[in-house]
Amino acid sequence: xxxxxxxxxxxxxxxxxxAVIKCTYSDSASNYFPWYKQELGKGPQLIIDIRxxxxxxxxxxxxxxxxxxxxHFSLHITETQPEDSAVYFCAASFHSGxxxxxxxxxxxxxxxxxx
Amino acid sequence: xxxxxxxxxxxxxxxxxEARLRCSPxxxxxxxxxxxxxxxxxxxxxxxxxxxxxxxxxxxxxxxFSAEFPKEGPSILRIQQVVRGDSAAYFCxxxxxxxxxIYFGEGSWLTVV
Numbered sequence: 001x002x003x004x005x006x007x008x009x010x011x012x013x014x015x016x017x018x019a020v021i022k023c024t025y026s027d028s029a030s031n032y033f034p035w036y037k038q039e040l041g042k043g044p045q046l047i048i049d050i051r052x053x054x055x056x057x058x059x060x061x062x063x064x065x066x067x068x069x070x071x072h073f074s075l076h077i078t079e080t081q082p083e084d085s086a087v088y089f090c091a092a093s094f095h096s097g098x099x100x101x102x103x104x105x106x107x108x109x110x111x112x113x114x115x
Numbered sequence: 116x117x118x119x120x121x122x123x124x125x126x127x128x129x130x131x132x133e134a135r136l137r138c139s140p141x142x143x144x145x146x147x148x149x150x151x152x153x154x155x156x157x158x159x160x161x162x163x164x165x166x167x168x169x170x171x172x173x174x175x176x177x178x179x180f181s182a183e184f185p186k187e188g189p190s191i192l193r194i195q196q197v198v199r200g201d202s203a204a205y206f207c208x209x210x211x212x213x214x215x216x217i218y219f220g221e222g223s224w225l226t227v228v
Contacts, residue, residue, distance in 0.1 A: 006157075034216070043119075043206055043219040044158065089157055102148060102160035102171060103217060 002027040004092050006106025014114050019080055021109045023090035024072040030092040033066060033073045034103070038087045047088075048075070077111075085113045117142060119209050119220035120189075127226045134194040134201070136223045140209030147190045148208040148217060149175075149182055158206060164190060197227045 003026040013019045025033075031052040036044035050057045050064045050073065057064050061080075066073040077084055087110050091103040120139040128134050140147050145166050150158040160174040164184040175182065179197075184190040194201055208219045 032214075036219070043121075043221040046216060046218065049216065102163055102174065103150075103158075104160065105150075105157035107157045 002030055002092055002094075002104040004090060004104050004106045006090050006109060008109060009107065010110045010112070012112040012114055013080055015080055015082060017080055019075075019077045019084070019111055021075045021088055021090070021111070022072060023074070023092075023106050024070075025092040025104075026071070027092070027094065028068075028071065029094045032093050033064070034091050035062075035064060035075050036089045036091065036105075038089065038108070044089060080111075080113050082113050082115060085111060087111070119144075119207055119218055121205075121207050121220035121223050123223060124221065125224045125226070127228060128197050129228055130198060131196050134197050134225055136192040136194075136205050136207075136225070138190040138192070138207030138209075138220060140190070140207075141211075141218055144209035144211050144218075146210045146213060146215075147184050148210075149190075149192050150206045150208065150219075152204040152206060152222075154203075161192075194225070197225070199227050201225060202227045 006023045034049035035047050037047045038044045048062050048064050050066050061078045063076045087108045089108045090106045093103045122137050147164045149161040152158045162175045162182045163171040179195045181193045204222045204224050206219050206222045208217045210217045
């Protein structure tokens with residue numbers, strides 16, 4: 001089955017600086033890579049996703065890059081703000097258009113924005 | 116448009132009791148997923164259901180756990196004879212169709228005492 005490794009487990013950055021979280025996956029058949037933000041006591045909220053036919057995707061201060069050859073993908077947050085403080089999870093799955101679609105998650109990165 | 120609704124948000128059960136967690140998917144979504152999150156851990160896939168069908172239950176423990184998504188009403192995750200190790204946050208998610216974006220609910224926190 002799929003295995004997703006996520007690093008670092010904790011990341012502390014100064015407000016206004018950039019933050020980068022990295023994930024690797026094991027199953028070369030995986031073709032869908034979402035990122036979720038989870039605040040304390042709440043459910044995961046999708047912030048950005050990328051599919052394997054795209055190398056990079058950007059949405060305002062958030063961007064995701066994908067390297068299929070190396071089987072790794074990264075989340076980049078620029079101009080960090082206090083409200084970016086949360087736990088971020090990467091995930092991977094194979095979307096076939098039918099059959100099982102369970103996401104495999106990394107263990108999460110606790111992002112702390114220092115004022 | 117209402118999101119994925121889960122209830123109860125918090126549930127306390129004594130060892131040996133049954134826990135029932137309910138999930139109403141987003142409007143128009145017919146695919147439901149259950150995940151479990153242990154403290155300081157990522158989310159682990161448990162089961163994937165469509166209306167009246169279990170598609171993939173490879174992540175669900177073979178004993179005491181069951182899930183259903185009837186033609187009418189919410190999806191139910193049932194845990195029989197709960198043990199302390201069942202204490203966790205249980206998240207439901209839904210999608211419009213297989214291959215579409217998955218949206219999560221706010222979770223149900225189960226505490227077994």
